[in-house]
Amino acid sequence: MLKNIRKLLQARAIIMLMERFFRLGAGAIITFMVARMLGDEALGTYGVVMVWAAFLAPLSGMGLNNLVQKMASSQSSAEQSRVYLQTALWLRLLSGVLFGGLMILGFALFYPHYFQSGPWQISTLFMLQTFSAMMLCEYEQNYRGHFRAVALSKVLVSVLTLAARIIALIYGAGIDMLLLVVGIEFLLTGVMQYYWYRRYAADEPGLQLRWLQWSAAKALLARSSWIWMSAIVSVIYLKIDTIMIEQMIGIAATGQYTAVARLSELWYVIPATLAARYYPDLLKAYHQSWDGYLWILKKRSIQFFALAVVIAIAMTLTAKWIMLLAYGEKFVESATVLQIHVWAGCFIFVRALISQHLIITGNEPLSLLSHGVGAILNVLLNMWLIPIYGIEGAAWATLISYAYASFFFLLFAKSTRTHLWQLCKVKAKPAAPAVTPE
Secondary structure: OHHHHHHHHHOHHHHHHHHHHHHHHHHHHHHHHHHHHHOHHHHHHHHHHHHHHHHHHHHHHOOOHHHHHHHHHOOOOHHHHHHHHHHHHHHHHHHHHHHHHHHHHHHHHHOHHHHOOOHHHHHHHHHHHHHHHHHHHHHHHHHOOOOHHHHHHHHHHHHHHHHHHHHHHHOOOOHHHHHHHHHHHHHHHHHHHHHHHHHHOOOOOOOOHHHOOHHHHHHHHHHHHHHHHHHHHHHHHHHHHHHHHHHHOOHHHHHHHHHHHHHHHHHHHHHHHHHHHHHHHHHHHHHHOHHHHHHHHHHHHHHHHHHHHHHHHHHHHOHHHHHHHHHOHHHHHHHHHHHHHHHHHHHHHHHHHHHHHHHHOOOHHHHHHHHHHHHHHHHHHHHHHHHHHOHHHHHHHHHHHHHHHHOHHHHHOHHHHHHHHHHHHOOOOOOOOOOOOO
């Protein structure tokens, strides 16, 4: 019994999930405390700033995370693999500085009243987000099987920053100090990711400009451009409802919706983490056997969807008690919003695997197209439904647009329709490898 428990706790997916859940749970605790101690308007302000930070993530990410792993692993020599990894790191660091600066200017222009409440704290948050570039080091270590130390280090960073934010709130700090601590968390996490990369690859050279090659940069950007744009559009359609609610109803309603979204999206860490965990397995299966790859993809998709349905049912039945326990009496009326919003997770869970499939099969343009149409659909539905139904309308807009952009778009392209049909026909794991289609 103890041996089985030990094996379970040592499993890569379990450790990565525990780490992500802890970090997301820490963010949820702060959301609960802000709602109870500072009120819905303060929570709305916090939500707006964090949405802008979410917009910055794909801008500086450049769509390189999984792509770097794929392109580096396909190189004929270790030196070329190193060139691709370090080139990607430099691209992300430079883009982080550039887009972080632009984000500061944009936020100060569009939200001067919020920016003036903590100008240097908000600016520091956006600039320190540059260190999220070191996520590439973590992806590299995950691919090589070194994941435990990185995950535990990130938990340690989360413990320290969670304690700092709780103490700050207890002693009367405002939103500005919480945002500063979030920025420091980006810095510390990036440092730890780079440290463990150097620790496990002691023979590899550290980050040096001489490994930045423009030929590799062009090759990476040529492949990542679609993914990059798709990620940007994806965040827009995932987060635009918060911005539209603030503009159309007010900051208090934004706080109510932020509270709901925090609970509903808490579960999104599961597909994101597991998809990152299973990506190397899918990539290897794809190179070995098309039918074997489809079998693994189908198996994981069913598991992801079933888990999402169970979560959605549980959250729907207990929504009022969850809102009361987490946020207090003032937020209970938003329980109906949670009961709608949580079902969008069923599509988000499956989309995590579909995104991997689109990268592996070279269908990156479809990823952008699906997110683009989803973003337009979400904006139009919000413009129609928010004035009529308030934040419940925003939840319905989210559910409908997520459903299209996460799954139903597959029916509108010939290649993905074919793959979906083949996926449905796979009955069991094939005994012999089949030829991977070009």
